[in-house]
Amino acid sequence: MTFPNHTVEKIGGTSMSRVADLRDSLFIGDRKGAELYHRVFVVSAFGGITNLLLEHKKSGTPGVYALFANDESGHDWLDGLTRVADAMRAAHAKVLDHPADLTAADEFVRERIEGARSCLFDLRRLCSYGHFRLSAHMMVIRELLSGLGEAHSAFVTTLMLQRSGVNARFVDLSGWRDETEHDLEERIRDGLDRVDLTSELPIVTGYAQCREGLMREFDRGYSEVTFSTIAALTGASEAIIHKEFHLSSADPNLVGEQAVRKLGHTNYDVADQLSNLGMEAIHPKAAKILRKAGIPLRVTNAFEPGDPGTLIDEAPGEVPGVEIVTGLDAYALSLFEQDMVGVKGYDQSVLEVLTRHKVHIVSKATNANTITHYLAAPLKPVRRSERDLAERYPGSEVTVQGLALVAAIGRDLSGLTVAQAGLAALQSAQITPLAVQHLPGSVDVQFIVPKDDRDAAIKALHRALIEQRKAEPHAPIQLHAGAEEQATPLSQTG
Ligand SMILES: Nc1ncnc2c1ncn2[C@@H]1O[C@H](COP(=O)(O)OP(=O)(O)O)[C@@H](O)[C@H]1O
Ligand SMILES: N[C@@H](CC(=O)OP(=O)(O)O)C(=O)O
Numbered sequence: 001m002t003f004p005n006h007t008v009e010k011i012g013g014t015s016m017s018r019v020a021d022l023r024d025s026l027f028i029g030d031r032k033g034a035e036l037y038h039r040v041f042v043v044s045a046f047g048g049i050t051n052l053l054l055e056h057k058k059s060g061t062p063g064v065y066a067l068f069a070n071d072e073s074g075h076d077w078l079d080g081l082t083r084v085a086d087a088m089r090a091a092h093a094k095v096l097d098h099p100a101d102l103t104a105a106d107e108f109v110r111e112r113i114e115g116a117r118s119c120l121f122d123l124r125r126l127c128s129y130g131h132f133r134l135s136a137h138m139m140v141i142r143e144l145l146s147g148l149g150e151a152h153s154a155f156v157t158t159l160m161l162q163r164s165g166v167n168a169r170f171v172d173l174s175g176w177r178d179e180t181e182h183d184l185e186e187r188i189r190d191g192l193d194r195v196d197l198t199s200e201l202p203i204v205t206g207y208a209q210c211r212e213g214l215m216r217e218f219d220r221g222y223s224e225v226t227f228s229t230i231a232a233l234t235g236a237s238e239a240i241i242h243k244e245f246h247l248s249s250a251d252p253n254l255v256g257e258q259a260v261r262k263l264g265h266t267n268y269d270v271a272d273q274l275s276n277l278g279m280e281a282i283h284p285k286a287a288k289i290l291r292k293a294g295i296p297l298r299v300t301n302a303f304e305p306g307d308p309g310t311l312i313d314e315a316p317g318e319v320p321g322v323e324i325v326t327g328l329d330a331y332a333l334s335l336f337e338q339d340m341v342g343v344k345g346y347d348q349s350v351l352e353v354l355t356r357h358k359v360h361i362v363s364k365a366t367n368a369n370t371i372t373h374y375l376a377a378p379l380k381p382v383r384r385s386e387r388d389l390a391e392r393y394p395g396s397e398v399t400v401q402g403l404a405l406v407a408a409i410g411r412d413l414s415g416l417t418v419a420q421a422g423l424a425a426l427q428s429a430q431i432t433p434l435a436v437q438h439l440p441g442s443v444d445v446q447f448i449v450p451k452d453d454r455d456a457a458i459k460a461l462h463r464a465l466i467e468q469r470k471a472e473p474h475a476p477i478q479l480h481a482g483a484e485e486q487a488t489p490l491s492q493t494g
Contacts, residue, residue, distance in 0.1 A: 005038060005237050006038040006039060006040060006197050006234065006236055006237065007038070007039050007040070007236055007237055007238045007239070007240055008039075008040045008042065008227060008230050008231035008234065008236040008238075008239050008240070009039055009040065009041050009042070009227075009239075009240040009241075009242060010041075010042045010043070010044070010206070010223060010224060010227040010239075010240070010241045010242065011041065011042075011043050011044065011242045011302060012044050012223075012241070012242070012243055012244070013044040013045055013046060013047040013048070013049070013050065014047050014243070014244045015242055015243060015244050015302040015303075016043055016044055016045070016046050016047060016153050016157075017046050017047040017048075017091065017094075018244075018302075018303075019043075019046075019095055019153075019156075019157055019160065020094065020095045020160065021303060022242075022302055022303070023160060023161065023164060025303065025305045026242065026302055026303075026305045027041075027161060027164075027166065027201075028164060028166065029305055034198060034199075036166055036167075036201060037167075037197060037198055037199055037200065037201055038197055038198065039197075039201060040192070040197070040202050040204060040230060040234065040236075041157070041201065041202065041203050041204065042204045042205075042206050042223060042226055042227040042230060043150060043153050043154050043157055043203060043204070043205070043206055043223070044149075044150060044153065044206045044223045045149025045150050045152065045153050045206070046087075046088070046091035046092075046149070046152070046153050048087065049084065049087055049088060049091065049149040049152070049153070050063075050146065050149045050220070051063055052064070052080070052083055052084045052087055053065065053084055053145045053146060053148060053149055054066065054142065054145060054146060054220075057220055058278075059378070060377075060378030060380070062080075063080060063084075063145075064077050064080035064081050064084060064145055065141060065142050065145050067080045068080075068120060068141065069138055069141075077120070078117065081113055081116065081117050081120075082113075084113060084148070085109050085110070085113040088109045088113075088152050089105075089106060089109055091152075091153075091156075092105040092106075092109075092152070092156045095156055095157075095160055096156065096159060096160055096163075098163055101159040101160070101163055104159060105152075105155065105156050105159060108151075108152065108155050108156075109152060112148050112151060112152065112176065113148070115176075115177075116144060116145065116148060119144065120141065123137060123141070139213060139215070139216050142215050142216075143209060143213055143214065143215050143216075146207050146214070146215055146222070147174030147175065147176065147205065147207040147209060148174075149207070150174060150205035150206040150207040150223065151172055151174045151176060151205050151207070153205075154170055154171070154172065154203045154204060154205045154206075155170050155172075157203045158170040158203045161201065161203070166201055167199060167200050167201060168200070168201045168202075168203050169195060169200045169201065169202050169203065170203055171191045171192060171195065171202045171203065171204040171205065172191070172205055173187050173188065173191045173204060173205045173207065173208035173209065173226065174205050174207050174208070174209050175187070175208075175209025175210075178209070181211055182209075182210055182211065183210050183211045183212060184208055184210040184212060184214065184225075184226075184229055185229065185233060186210075187208050187209060187210045188208060188226070188229060188230055188233055189233070191204065191208075192204075192230070192234070204226070204230065205226075206222070206223025206224075206226050206227065207222065207223065207226065208226045208229075214226070217285075218283065218285055221275075221280055221283040221286075222283070224241070224280075224282055224283040224286035225283060225285055225286050225289070227239065227241070227286065228282075228283075228286035228287070228289040228290045228293075228295075229289055231289075231290060231293070231295050232289050232290065232292070232293035232295060235293075235295075236295055237295075238295065238296050238297075238298055239290050239295050239296070239297050239298070240297075240298045240299075240300060240309075241281075241282060241297070241298070241299045241300070242300055242301075242302035243299060243300070243301060243302060244301070244302065244303075245257075245301055246262040246263070246299075246300070246301040246304070246307070246309060246310065247262065247263045247266075247281055247299040247309070247310040248260035248261065248262060248263065248324075249261050249262075249263065249323060249324050249325065249462060249466045250324065250325045250326065250458055250459075250462045250466070251279070251326065251458070254455055254458060254459070255458065255459055255462050259462070259463075259467055260462075261466070262307075262309070262310060263310040263323055263324065264310055264311070265310060265311050265312075265313075265315075266310060266311075266312055266323055266324075266411060267312060267313060267314055267315055267316065267317070267411050268287050268291055268312060268313070268314060269411065269443050270312075270323060270324070270409055270410070270411055270443055271284075271287055271312055272284050272287065273407065273409050273443055273444045274324065274326065274409065275287075276362060277326050277327070277328050277362065277405070277407055278328045278376060279326045279328075281299060281312070282297065282299070282312070287312075291314065296311060296312075296313055297311070297312040297313070298310065298311055298312070299312060315411075316411055316412060317410065317411030317412030319412070320410070320412040320413060320414050320415055320416050321410050321412070321413075321416070321469075322408045322409070322410045322413065322416065322418060322465040322466055322469075323409060323410040323411065323466075324408075324409045324410070325406065325407070325408050325409070325458050325461045325462040325465065325466065326406070326407060326409070326458070327404055327405060327406030327407065327454050327455075327457065327458050328362070328376055328404065328405060328454075329376070329402065329403075329404050329451055329454065330362055330363075330374045330375055330376050330402075330403060330404065330405045331374070331375045331377070331379070331382045331400050331401065331402055331403070332372050332373070332374055332375075332399075332400070332401045332403055332448070333350075333354075333372065333373045333375055333382060333385060333386060333389075333398070333399075333400050334370055334371070334372040334373075334397075334398070334399045334400075334401070335350060335370065335371045335372075335389055335393065335396055335397075335398055336369060336370045336396060336397040336398075336399070337369055337370075337393055337395065337396035337397070338369055338395075339369075339395070340368070340369045340370075340371075341368045341369055346371060346393075347366070347371055349389070349392055349393075350371055350373060350389060353385045353388045353389055353392070354373065354375070354385055356385075356388070357377075357381040357382075357384050357385045357388075358377075358381060359375050359377040359381050359382060359385055360375065360376045360377055361373050361374070361375060362374045362375065362376050362405055363405060363437060363446055365435065365437060374403075374405055374448070382400055383400065386398050386399075386400050402451050403434060403448055403449065403450060403451050404448070404449050404450070404451050404453065404454035404457070405446055405447070405448055405449075406446070406447045406448075406449060406454060406457045406458055406461060407444045407445065407446045407447070408422055408444065408445045408447075408461055408465050409443055409444040410443060410444075411443060412443075413442075413443065413444075413445065414441075418438070418445045418465065419436050419438050419445050421464060421465060422436070422445060422447055422461050422464070422465065423436065423447075424464070425460045425461055425463065425464030425465070426447065426449070426457060426460055426461070428460070428464075429456055429457070429459075429460035431449055431450075431453045431456060431457050431460065432449075432450070433447050433448060433449050433457075434448045434449060434450065435447075435448040436448070447461065
């Protein structure tokens, strides 16, 4: 497999839902002839489709997979598949306008969804014979379902581009009706083997079926792993992730597009913290693949193709500064046990329980007799973890509290007194923090606040640590008086 000088570019689900807008900018724009090519596009499913196929990424609302896995839900999964088909048809109806393309896309959805339906149906029937256990096949089912979303979006994008005269090629790595077995690298090589990058534009599925199991290894956000593996394998000159907005100092939808600023340059350490807090600049495993291959990563605004966006590399910050404020809802699971003082092993038991229930740990804190884990997970597995811990330590007090964790992040926070300035900002916004955490030398300071204050806390911290520092971003942050006097009332912000 040899490739000319090329880039590998990924489009996430939110931007895919507006892929028709990208046709005349990102894909075609002013490009003519050979300039259209030398690029590999890796696409996610249209926004919301994977949530319907598996489960909602944030709320945990069951999709087809979760309904199928849950015996009690009877045949609800069949309705779930119908909902997926409807959502897929609605998504491609917004992208395609030629009747022949619409027919081809409708037919594609029908073939894949009905294929999956009979496959799952047969499996259910087979497993009613006792010798076959459904539980042994759940991971394969998850893989099969995930692939449907990306196969659909890649197929539709290919149709759209071909209709505009681009020599686009649908590269389906989802393994649909493919009897050969491959690991991830082989699957990619096999898919791209006969593609001529100088005259073809491959539109590759973000899901890749492989022996190791993309979902099993990487779970949600897996399309970035496919993307970075392709970039590494083909020796791309650059790996580019196209998003709905520039990677900004806070969520533009929350703080306002006018108030935020583009990061421009940051490093993988910051990107890791962002993924941990659910603001996925890039899947941490994908970042590792690119880092190892020495391929520069760029995060751009898909809708501003002329802008270079944000470069992510290994470089430390040039000057100290808070770069981004982000936050998420979390549960604090606390184990209070008087006998803990000086005894080891409690932490390990908590970790065992959290691992068993597949709960994501965002952060933790501990003192003489209490261990608190801040968890990002649906309530159900958190409650199960609480119950297991209470059984394991009957004399202890185990509690769960819903709250929010808001973090100020920057490559270099030295000398900025971010914790103090953040507390002052929260105080002026009349928010009482429940806890503050900062590891020495780390790139983030975390403020734990009441759940209902999450968005207000992000706005207040962004204003004090970033907006008000535009003029002199690297001076130590003003404490109390400054923060209080300059603060704009919250109601005036976006
Ligand atoms: N700091 C940030 N910069 C840019 N977008 C952000 C930020 N924090 C949160 N977001 C939100 O992330 C959402 C999804 O972004 P995007 O990465 O494009 O999703 P996807 O992975 O589906 O492509 C955007 O709609 C935006 O509101
Ligand atoms: N659609 C898949 C794969 C993916 O990576 O999507 P996104 O790029 O939209 O996070 C998911 O939701 O997990």
